[in-house]
Amino acid sequence: MLGTDQILDDEFLLRRLHPPEIAPESVVPRSDGGFRATSVRMRLREGEEGLSVTRAVLTSPRQLLNLLLLQNLSPAGWRVCRFTVEEVRSLGLMVRPDPLPEDAGHCLIVGTSEVAYTKKMSSKLAEFTRVLSPQEII
Numbered sequence: 854m855l856g857t858d859q860i861l862d863d864e865f866l867l868r869r870l871h872p873p874e875i876a877p878e879s880v881v882p883r884s885d886g887g888f889r890a891t892s893v894r895m896r897l898r899e900g901e902e903g904l905s906v907t908r909a910v911l912t913s914p915r916q917l918l919n920l921l922l923l924q925n926l927s928p929a930g931w932r933v934c935r936f937t938v939e940e941v942r943s944l945g946l947m948v949r950p951d952p953l954p955e956d957a958g959h960c961l962i963v964g965t966s967e968v969a970y971t972k973k974m975s976s977k978l979a980e981f982t983r984v985l986s987p988q989e990i991i
Contacts, residue, residue: 860948862939865909866960867917870894870984872930880932880984888984890934892976903949903961904970904978909935911958914990920955933990934982944977946970 870879870890880888897904907917914935918928938948945968953959962978964970 860908860938860950860960862937862942864938865935866906866938866941866948866962867909867912867914867933867935868894868904868906868982869917869921870932870934872932874930880934883983887986890979890982890984892972892979894934895975895979895982896972897970897975903951903963904975906948906960906962907956908958908960912956914985917956918990923955932984934984936978936981936983940981941978944968944974946974946978 868890870876871894873879876894878891879894881891883889895904914933917933918931921928921931941948941962945965947963947965949961949963951959951961962970964974968974
């Protein structure tokens with residue numbers, strides 16, 4: 854099993870996306886079919902240190918959605934997008950392990966001393982994402 858601090862380029866990262874009833878701007882069509890996250894869903898919110906994601910090798914898409922139950926939220930309608938660590942690093946950003954008791958795969962996507970995590974970066978990162986189909990959420 855991989856150590857929690859060794860994150861490989863070919864690993865998939867997962868991020869939850871709000872249901873359309875709550876945030877209709879969460880997804881847009883991809884040019885090659887399917888959907889991707891919008892830059893709005895990949896932006897840092899006020900006070901956030903990094904973009905919250907999880908490693909698919911440690912936390913499945915279904916497990917990620919089920920974590921909503923701990924917040925008394927239903928996972929119904931929520932979506933999950935994925936992208937690779939290599940894609941994040943290609944933008945000059947860093948994936949920093951930030952394991953939580955309930956999510957061993959939790960990480961933060963953060964800027965570096967050379968590259969800040971800006972709105973422009975969130976747009977570029979959003980282009981890499983692909984929303985998983987219901988059949989892929991296992």
